[in-house]
Amino acid sequence: EKGGFEHFMLKEIYEQPKAVADTIHPRIKDGKIVIEELGLSDEDIRKISRIQMVACGSAYHVCAAAKYVLEKLSGIPVDIDLASEFRYRNPILSEHTLVVIVSQSGETADSLAALRESKKRGFPVLGIVNVVGSSIAREADSVFYTWAGPEISVATTKAYSTQLAAIYLIGILFGEVRECISREEADHYIQELLKLPEKIQRILDEKERIQWLANKFSHTKDVFFIGRGLDYAISMEGSLKLKEISYIHSEAYAAGELKHGTISLVENGVLVVGVATQQELFEKEISNLVEVKSRGASVLGLTSYGSYSMEDTADFTIYVPRTESCFATSLAVIPLQLLAYYISVARGLDVDKPRNLAKSVTVE
Numbered sequence: 001e002k003g004g005f006e007h008f009m010l011k012e013i014y015e016q017p018k019a020v021a022d023t024i025h026p027r028i029k030d031g032k033i034v035i036e037e038l039g040l041s042d043e044d045i046r047k048i049s050r051i052q053m054v055a056c057g058s059a060y061h062v063c064a065a066a067k068y069v070l071e072k073l074s075g076i077p078v079d080i081d082l083a084s085e086f087r088y089r090n091p092i093l094s095e096h097t098l099v100v101i102v103s104q105s106g107e108t109a110d111s112l113a114a115l116r117e118s119k120k121r122g123f124p125v126l127g128i129v130n131v132v133g134s135s136i137a138r139e140a141d142s143v144f145y146t147w148a149g150p151e152i153s154v155a156t157t158k159a160y161s162t163q164l165a166a167i168y169l170i171g172i173l174f175g176e177v178r179e180c181i182s183r184e185e186a187d188h189y190i191q192e193l194l195k196l197p198e199k200i201q202r203i204l205d206e207k208e209r210i211q212w213l214a215n216k217f218s219h220t221k222d223v224f225f226i227g228r229g230l231d232y233a234i235s236m237e238g239s240l241k242l243k244e245i246s247y248i249h250s251e252a253y254a255a256g257e258l259k260h261g262t263i264s265l266v267e268n269g270v271l272v273v274g275v276a277t278q279q280e281l282f283e284k285e286i287s288n289l290v291e292v293k294s295r296g297a298s299v300l301g302l303t304s305y306g307s308y309s310m311e312d313t314a315d316f317t318i319y320v321p322r323t324e325s326c327f328a329t330s331l332a333v334i335p336l337q338l339l340a341y342y343i344s345v346a347r348g349l350d351v352d353k354p355r356n357l358a359k360s361v362t363v364e
């Protein structure tokens, strides 16, 4: 059942190249992105004035990344909300807002309630869902299925990766229709998208180094994941993954925000994971890593091949292949999933079924 893997989580981590390819390929026809299931004409896409994204947990972290990606590719302003907040805050939605609910299970109570609230107010709802025929899939006006296949491990991995892929496809499609990006640019993005599965595989092939780092840091008590821009979005996911299955206290911070309070927690023995895949923010991120290092933290840098100056500051560095900066989240998440996984294994914990958690949260 686990296909020779020790845990479902590791099996699902390894299924990511295929899951991402399966999500992308059916939506590319003759070199163009075609997503008929959205049920949106070019005219409809041009009319969208705002995108409101709503989700919980890791799916919300996809929304956090999507804000950067969709705004950059499509030029449409994107608001994001936790479903448990959105449903009770009387959100002000302007005309021509597209509501997007992201959910692996399609059964999360708060996400479903947010969907119903949006529909009641007359806004079209797009569901990005993995489980076919689930409640959110049935009730949304249109559904983009992520073809990740069944996900058993409580901690999501492949569903998260396919949700990101869905965002890229929608971003490129909307961007081209709205002329925010040219045909040539769209083509370039599509080519880069198609290379992601193979790049994810390359990271998986280097898992021994992550395993080694996981063993080294398995007794750490406090971990901070810091990044800027998309690297902040990925930090949130890396932090949740770690705390969820290793029970180590961890937090994600926008790197520039640390000095507004949280840096007082940084001392000897604290691990700071510095994510720096975004070229234009690299030097800023490094200066934050210098600050935490001078206060005694161990620094684990996560960046792209070529950015070797990370080693001047970080105690250890993990490299991922280069890609378009707005797709970097898909690569940076892989070592963070592996890190959480191997730390949980090193601590002898129940990786697939962490305490107090259920795979699908159908209560409020």
Ligand code: F6R
Binding pocket: 056, 057, 058, 059, 060, 102, 103, 104, 105, 106, 107, 108, 111, 154, 155, 156, 240, 241, 244, 359, 360, 361
């Ligand atoms: C974390 C995790 C959860 C889910 C969240 C939403 O690894 O899996 O945070 O992402 O409970 O679940 P779905 O996507 O089913 O709505």
